[in-house]
Amino acid sequence: MTFCNRVYHVGVIRRLYINNFRCLQNFDLPIAGMPSALLIGKNGAGKSTIVAALEVLQKIARGTNRVGELIKPTDMTQGQSGIPVRFEIEAELKTGVYAYSTSFELPTGSKELCVLDESLKCDERFVYTRNGAQIDKPEFRPGGLALESFSIDSHLVALPIFQFDLVGAFANTFKQWLAQMLLLRPIPALIRGDSEGETLQPNHHLTDLGAWFTGLLTQAPSAYTKVYDYLRALMPDLKEIRNLPVGADARSLVFQFATDSGSIMIPFDGLSDGEKCFVICALVLAANASYGPLLCFWDEPDNYLSLDEVSQFIMAIRREFQQSGQFIATSHNPEAIRRFSKENTIALYRKSHLEPTMARTLDQMNLQGDLVSSLITGDLWP
Amino acid sequence: MSTSKYDDHIHVLPEDDAELANGFVLDYSIAARSIQVLQYVGGWIKVLDVFEADHIVGMRKFPKRRMVLILDFDEAPNRRQEAEGRISSDLRDRVFLIGCWKDPQALKRSCSHRSFESIGLDLAKDCREDARTVWGNEQLQQNAAELKRMRRALKPILFPSV
Numbered sequence: 001m002t003f004c005n006r007v008y009h010v011g012v013i014r015r016l017y018i019n020n021f022r023c024l025q026n027f028d029l030p031i032a033g034m035p036s037a038l039l040i041g042k043n044g045a046g047k048s049t050i051v052a053a054l055e056v057l058q059k060i061a062r063g064t065n066r067v068g069e070l071i072k073p074t075d076m077t078q079g080q081s082g083i084p085v086r087f088e089i090e091a092e093l094k095t096g097v098y099a100y101s102t103s104f105e106l107p108t109g110s111k112e113l114c115v116l117d118e119s120l121k122c123d124e125r126f127v128y129t130r131n132g133a134q135i136d137k138p139e140f141r142p143g144g145l146a147l148e149s150f151s152i153d154s155h156l157v158a159l160p161i162f163q164f165d166l167v168g169a170f171a172n173t174f175k176q177w178l179a180q181m182l183l184l185r186p187i188p189a190l191i192r193g194d195s196e197g198e199t200l201q202p203n204h205h206l207t208d209l210g211a212w213f214t215g216l217l218t219q220a221p222s223a224y225t226k227v228y229d230y231l232r233a234l235m236p237d238l239k240e241i242r243n244l245p246v247g248a249d250a251r252s253l254v255f256q257f258a259t260d261s262g263s264i265m266i267p268f269d270g271l272s273d274g275e276k277c278f279v280i281c282a283l284v285l286a287a288n289a290s291y292g293p294l295l296c297f298w299d300e301p302d303n304y305l306s307l308d309e310v311s312q313f314i315m316a317i318r319r320e321f322q323q324s325g326q327f328i329a330t331s332h333n334p335e336a337i338r339r340f341s342k343e344n345t346i347a348l349y350r351k352s353h354l355e356p357t358m359a360r361t362l363d364q365m366n367l368q369g370d371l372v373s374s375l376i377t378g379d380l381w382p
Numbered sequence: 383m384s385t386s387k388y389d390d391h392i393h394v395l396p397e398d399d400a401e402l403a404n405g406f407v408l409d410y411s412i413a414a415r416s417i418q419v420l421q422y423v424g425g426w427i428k429v430l431d432v433f434e435a436d437h438i439v440g441m442r443k444f445p446k447r448r449m450v451l452i453l454d455f456d457e458a459p460n461r462r463q464e465a466e467g468r469i470s471s472d473l474r475d476r477v478f479l480i481g482c483w484k485d486p487q488a489l490k491r492s493c494s495h496r497s498f499e500s501i502g503l504d505l506a507k508d509c510r511e512d513a514r515t516v517w518g519n520e521q522l523q524q525n526a527a528e529l530k531r532m533r534r535a536l537k538p539i540l541f542p543s544v
Contacts, residue, residue, distance in 0.1 A: 233415050312415060315407050322408050322503075338421065341401040343497050370424070 008033035010094050011177070011293020011325035017088040019103075020077045021056075022049045025356035030346060030364075033092075036318045036327040038340040040375065041348035046357030047330045050348075051183055051297055055204070057089055057100070061178035062201060065160040068112045071104055078354070081106040084116050091177065093293070096123040098174040102157060114154040120171055127171045130158055182284060182296040188276040188304055193253030193268025194246070200291060210253050210268070212283060214243060220290035230282040230316070234309075235275070239263060273304040281313060285320045293325035302333040310335040334372040342367070349381045386415070387444045390539045395437070396422045396452040397429045398486055403452065405502020411510060416539050426453035426461065426481075430468045433477075441473050448536060450478045454485040455524065462524070478532050482521045489521040509533065510541050 008014070014032050018024040023046045031037045039047050056070050064070055076085055086103040099121040104113040118130040128137040133151045135158055152158055159175065179201055186206040195210025200219060202212040216223050224241070232238050239258040246252045253268040271279070281301070288294045301317070302310045314329070314336050321327035331337055337345070342362040350357045367374065374380040394403050394417065403419045406412075423432045429451050441447050455461045462479060469477050482489045486498060493501050493516070504516045509532075516522065517529055537544070 311418065315404070316414060319408050319410060319412075319414065323410060338400055339404055341399070341404060341497065341499050344499070 008092050009035065009293075009324055010092055011295065013089065013091050013295065013326060014097065015088065015090040015099075016050075016053075017086070018050075018053045019086040020080055020083045021053055021071075021075055021085050021087070022046075022077060023350060023353075023357045024049055024053060025077050027357060027359065029359055030361055031326070031328065034326065034344045035322045036329070036340070037344045037346055038337065039328065039330045039346050039348055040332075040337060041330075042378075042381070044353070045348040045350060047348055048299065049357070051185070051204075051299060053087060054181060054183055054295075054297060057087055057178055058181050058183060060102075060157050060159050061175045063160045065157045067104055067114055067155050067157060070157070071113055073106050073111065073113060076106065077356070085113070089178075091174065091295075093173055093177055095173045098122050098171070098177075100159070100174065100178075102159075112155060115157060118158055120159065120174070122171055122174070128158065128162065177293075177295070180291070180294055182287065182294055182298070184280070184284075184296065184298040184301075186277070186280055188273035191268070191276055194250060195243075195252075196250050200287075206280060209280065209283070210243070210251060212287075213253060214251055216283060216287055216290060217243070220286075223286040223290045226286040226289055227279075227282040230285055231278055234278050274306060274309070277301070277304050277313075281317060284317060288320055288325045295326045295328070296321065297328045299330050300332070301329050302331055302336040307335060311339055314339040332375075337372060337375070345371075347380060351382075388446060390416065390446045390448075392417045392448045392450060392536060392539060393437070394419045394450045394452065395429055395433060396420070397424065397426050397454055397481070398422055398452075399498070401498035402486060402489075402502040402505070405497075405499035406506045408499065408503055409506035409510065411543060412506060412540055413542055426456070426465070429453045430465055434468065438470065438473065441476060445476075448476045448478070448539070450480060450532070450536075453479065453481040455481050455483050457484050475535075478528055478536070480522075480525045480528055480532070483524050484521060489519065492519055492521055506540075509537060510544050 012033055012035065016029040016031065018027045029050060039050070041047055059070055071085060073081060084103040084105045088101040090097065090099040102118040103116045105116040106113050115130065116132065120127040126138060128135055133154045135150055135152055137148045139146050139148045183204050184206065185204050191206050191209050193210045195208065195214055197211055198215035198218055199208060199211045200215045202208050228241060237257045237259050238255060240256040242254045242256065243251045244254055255266050255268070255271065257264050257266065284296055288296065301313065305313055310333055317327050318339070329336065345362045346359050347362060347365060348357055348359050362371065367380065396403055396419065400419045400422055407414070407417055407419060423429055433449065433451060437449060441449060453465065465479050489501065490496070490498060501516060508515050508517050512533065517525065
């Protein structure tokens with residue numbers, strides 16, 4: 001394994017390319033090497049579609065291999081069934097630079113897409129390549145490097161079912177990184193503190209936050225200190241966080257607050273929406289420090305926060321990911337927008353629902369004057 | 383709660399985009415909740431106008447508040463004197479004036495066009511380590527005396543663990 005290609009800190013995307021997926025045509029997201037980045041754009045500009053594309057890749061890494069469960073013909077841009085849908089992602093991880101690519105086509109007369117090609121590279125060396133149903137995989141043998149070939153159903157993606165040997169041993173790191181991406185669109189009112197089991201792969205609305213908390217502390221008990229310290233700075237009367245057993249395999253998150261006049265136990269459900277977001281933030285920080293580097297894509301993290309908290313909240317996450325991992329946020333909040341800079345703020349726009357999404361960093365645009373004002377007036381957009 | 387009004391804390395009022403200040407606050411060892419970067423105001427006179435109009439009352443009400451005013455000196459030799467003249471003597475110990483000799487773009491050019499955030503990060507590292515790697519830049523040298531005052535008064539607030 002070589003490390004000569006190392007350019008950025010670990011856990012960042014070097015390249016994310018998507019083609020013919022909803023409003024993303026020949027689309028490159030310019031986030032290479034950025035520890036944190038902000039996506040801004042009008043409603044409908046394509047921010048959520050970028051998350052949807054990452055969700056496809058994450059589902060693959062989490063084990064969904066049936067193409068029909070990943071992508072539908074209606075996901076093809078304006079029904080362009082003659083053009084393959086393509087996803088390419090390149091990431092810099094501890095064990096090397098990984099590049100995964102897959103494309104899907106809709107055979108004539110079929111209602112289900114199938115895999116056109118697929119490949120995984122680590123430090124420029126192929127772990128496997130695939131063309132249609134045929135997979136080629138280099139293998140170390142006593143006489144040297146040999147090529148092993150076999151077939152797979154073209155309606156199945158290979159990555160989830162691949163058994164990596166010595167050649168691809170490090171590729172599991174990539175699969176795990178992809179599977180553990182935090183793609184967050186939390187709805188605090190739907191989040192409960194009760195859990196059964198544990199996970200390091202929470203769902204996008206974080207309705208399994210309790211299981212994530214349990215999984216995090218099982219993986220790294222020291223994460224409790226990070227979670228507690230962050231929350232204590234925000235809520236000085238916080239005394240303790242308990243994840244109490246409430247059944248054979250069930251637990252329930254409870255927060256104890258105390259002042260000189262007494263103490264009170266409040267279940268997670270009893271916290272305000274903003275306070276629930278503080279807990280989510282604490283878990284994100286602790287997760288990246290404990291089992292990262294992670295990619296965290298948080299859709300509008302400033303929702304539910306009071307104005308005096310937005311800046312501290314955003315900067316806390318940015319500071320954590322400055323060391324390793326990558327934080328991508330979307331926002332319409334002026335205070336959140338001001339916490340990013342021209343080189344890590346990416347403007348997404350499209351002229352109409354018939355046009356593809358375009359992306360540029362602000363320093364590539366000729367922005368005159370105040371960004372927030374130009375967003376309010378709409379003058380930022382061509 | 384953002385910064386606590388009753389504990390030592392710092393408000394930063396920048397003339398230009400807060401990118402340098404954002405970079406500074408990204409430093410991993412900073413006491414994050416002790417510093418709040420406010421909305422930039424655009425123009426050095428406006429920094430002083432906004433300070434007088436919006437912040438003097440708060441500073442008198444909360445004695446643990448410090449303010450750092452970031453303004454461009456536009457190569458004007460008397461700029462610091464003029465600005466200092468607009469700060470009441472009872473607040474002088476808690477208000478700090480820093481900025482680029484010309485403007486942030488000139489600083490960026492003389493730092494090989496690195497991003498403002500990475501320059502801000504290096505400025506914080508200098509403060510942490512009592513170094514002058516970036517603070518010694520030609521665009522920032524005129525802050526030397528103020529920097530000495532800031533190290534004494536603000537470093538314990540910003541970097542209590544150092």
